[in-house]
Amino acid sequence: MAMVTGADYLKRIAQLESTIWIDGEFVKGKSTEHPAFKAVLEAKASLYDMVLDDAHADILQASDKNANFSFEIPRTKADLTKRRKATQLWAQSTLGVLGRSPEYVNTMIAIMAGAKDFFAEDGKEYGESIQSIYERAVKNDYTFTHTFVNPSISRKPFYPDGESVEQPVAAKIIEENEKGVVIDGARLLATQGGITDELLVLPSAAFVDSDYLFGCTVPSDTEGLLFLSRPSFGKETQFDYPLSATLEEGDAVVVFDHVFVPWERVFMYRNEWLMSQLFARTGIEAFLLYQAANRQIVKTEWLLGVAQALVDTLNIGQHTHVQGKVSEVIVALEAMRGFVYSAETQAQANEYEIMVPKLEPLKASACYFQMTYARLIEIIQLLGASHFISAPSKKDFASPIAGRLERFMRGEYTSAKEKTKLLRLARDLSISEFGSRQMLYERYFFGDPVRVASGLYHFADCQKQKYVEWVQTFLKKMD
Ligand SMILES: Cc1cc2nc3c(=O)[nH]c(=O)nc-3n(C[C@H](O)[C@H](O)[C@H](O)COP(=O)(O)OP(=O)(O)OC[C@H]3O[C@@H](n4cnc5c(N)ncnc54)[C@H](O)[C@@H]3O)c2cc1C
Structure with missing residues (x-):
């Protein structure tokens, strides 16, 4: 299969049986026909059609022509240039407004698979997991949403108030057996939650113990998985609301109600050291x-x-x-x-x-x-x-x-x-x-911008130091 048409993509999403609640109502029937989701799914379908259009194939298909560009692991600077052009081409067709075109999370899956040895440091089964997640995604031309933020009842930095063993707030591991793990609790926030093939769950940076440290993927219609979507900002009339009517994506809180995840879908598990290295090293x-x-x-x-x-x-x-x-x-x-x-x-x-x-x-x-x-x-x-x-x-x-x-x-x-x-x-x-x-x-x-800026401040430390030394050299000459 590897590269699907827009129509095939819509057909597949229509078959998903995700549990989505929106504005007090359970979404019954096909999400592709629901007024909150129909337009954005059609916009994404048009991206898939572009990939198969000969006019764009050189840019939007991977070099081996077996997948769309998002699954290609860049090995050279030319690969990066191609990726830039492809991302911009898809973005042009959605005005740069569609935050989650398929390549946003697909790229993460591809890069993590490229760095599978990183996950294998904790056991070769974790490297094999991310590789098979990637291969399945490529084969089926999947789309994902992702979640890695814990809900917080108070503004305490690391521990969601009200957490209890019986009723966790933030999603955590509550059971493990030879077949897999059971996750209970919630995560925010998944853009397009419930209307992508799968959900990528990354370890949350805000944890109190290793129960919160897991990385896995699950199909959106996994038993026990609930998407609590906010009311739609979509509108019917394109003349009056040209963007709301065509590119409204939806965002959902994700609830794991005793969700079982088999080991072959888990690629990170209770490893604080690897978690701290995940974003930079891979x-x-x-x-x-x-x-x-x-x-x-x-x-x-x-x-x-x-x-x-x-x-x-x-x-x-x-x-x-x-x-x-x-x-x-x-x-x-x-x-x-x-x-x-x-x-x-x-x-x-x-x-x-x-x-x-x-x-x-x-x-x-x-x-x-x-x-x-x-x-x-x-x-x-x-x-x-x-x-x-x-x-x-x-x-x-x-x-x-x-x-x-x-x-x-x-x-x-x-x-x-x-x-x-x-x-x-x-x-x-x-x-x-x-x-x-x-x-x-x-x-x-x-x-959060404050913490993103703080991250840059600390990340750029060695360079800052180099310039401080330059200034100090100058100051010394002033004596
Ligand atoms: C439209 C939208 C779509 C999103 N889609 C996704 C998605 O698809 N997947 C996903 O995983 N996430 C998604 N996010 C969530 C995003 O990752 C979070 O919004 C972001 O990490 C900030 O967390 P928060 O919203 O809980 O804000 P908070 O962390 O609660 O921050 C709220 C305010 O408190 C301040 N604050 C809180 N704690 C601290 C602290 N320790 N130090 C300094 N200031 C602090 C912040 O500066 C901010 O002003 C989305 C968010 C939005 C708005």
């Missing part, structure tokens, strides 16, 4: 950030297009502060491109012969974009001002007031309808529920 941190930064480049290109289109349509480009605001978007775009090129040109093969982009610029890109995205959205708001509030709806244009709209709401060079389409798009990006969730996503999907 290379998955760099690859996750590399995927994210490439998607964010495309998203910034899209935002630049929206910003300039607003400037043209509202005819406000003569004001220097407006020019300055669009320039800020250009600066963000060039900065993001710079981070990626820096990471790519400084890439080095790791101990598993995986060509890993340099982590430091990518960590910097994560810090930068977590904060900058909010400013980019603010710029869209400042350019659009009250035009977003007065923008009419599709129904207005089909009503008796349409003529008045054409008279009062048109642009200098555009019809009222054309102008409204742009305003509704910019509005959906910047002030809708969907747009606000995008802001939270860019801030938090890789972790």
Whole structure:
């Protein structure tokens, strides 16, 4: 099988019998027909069709043509370049807005399999587990969501208050036998939870003992697995909500109600030392950030297009502060491109012969974009001002007031309808529920910005020291 069409993908997801609760209701029947999930699944299906399209095959298929690019383990810098182009091509078709296109988690599975010897340090069975998880994913062209954050009842850093042996809050191992382990408790937060083939569970960094340290995959319709999805921000009318209507992904709390996981699906188990090394030594941190930064480049290109289109349509480009605001978007775009090129040109093969982009610029890109995205959205708001509030709806244009709209709401060079389409798009990006969730996503999907910045501070320590010594040498000469 190896590479599926969009239709095959949808057929497979329709057969999943995941337990999903959304807005107080149990999702009955096919998720592919549910109003909360239908649109995003179709958007993902179109990504699979692109892979099989001859026009894109060179970029979107792995070099051996047996899988899509996300499963290819990069061995050379040319492989990285190809991966960058592929990620950006998929992102262009979803405007950089779809956070979880299949390659985000697939890449993690591929890189972990490439570094299977890392897991085998704890026993060869763990190396074999990650390898067979990878092979199954490639063979079936799977998609995953993932979860690695413990829910916390209080803001205590490592221990979720209310935890008890009988009723754990954070998902933990409560039993093990010769066949596998039993997990009970919850994790947050799985974007697209319940509507991907499988769920990747990574060991949580916030643990009190080894009961919380496990890495595994489970099919989304595993018995006892529940996805508590937030109410959908999706909308029906594409004219009024062009993004909410097409790219709303959903996010779910994941509950493990005595979920049994067979040993052959467990690739990390109760090993604190390996857990502490997982992200850096295998290379998955760099690859996750590399995927994210490439998607964010495309998203910034899209935002630049929206910003300039607003400037043209509202005819406000003569004001220097407006020019300055669009320039800020250009600066963000060039900065993001710079981070990626820096990471790519400084890439080095790791101990598993995986060509890993340099982590430091990518960590910097994560810090930068977590904060900058909010400013980019603010710029869209400042350019659009009250035009977003007065923008009419599709129904207005089909009503008796349409003529008045054409008279009062048109642009200098555009019809009222054309102008409204742009305003509704910019509005959906910047002030809708969907747009606000995008802001939270860019801030938090890789972790809390404060702690991500703190991670960079500590990671860059050796370089900081080098520059401190430079300054000290200079100071000595001043005596
Ligand atoms: C839209 C969206 C989608 C997501 N999708 C996924 C997904 O698919 N898979 C997944 O695993 N995760 C996902 N996440 C979760 C993401 O990983 C977490 O949001 C992130 O790790 C931060 O954790 P938290 O939300 O629990 O915030 P908290 O850790 O509770 O932080 C809340 C606030 O308290 C402060 N704070 C808390 N503790 C500390 C501390 N020790 N030191 C300093 N400040 C502190 C933070 O700075 C922050 O301001 C998603 C998040 C969002 C918003």
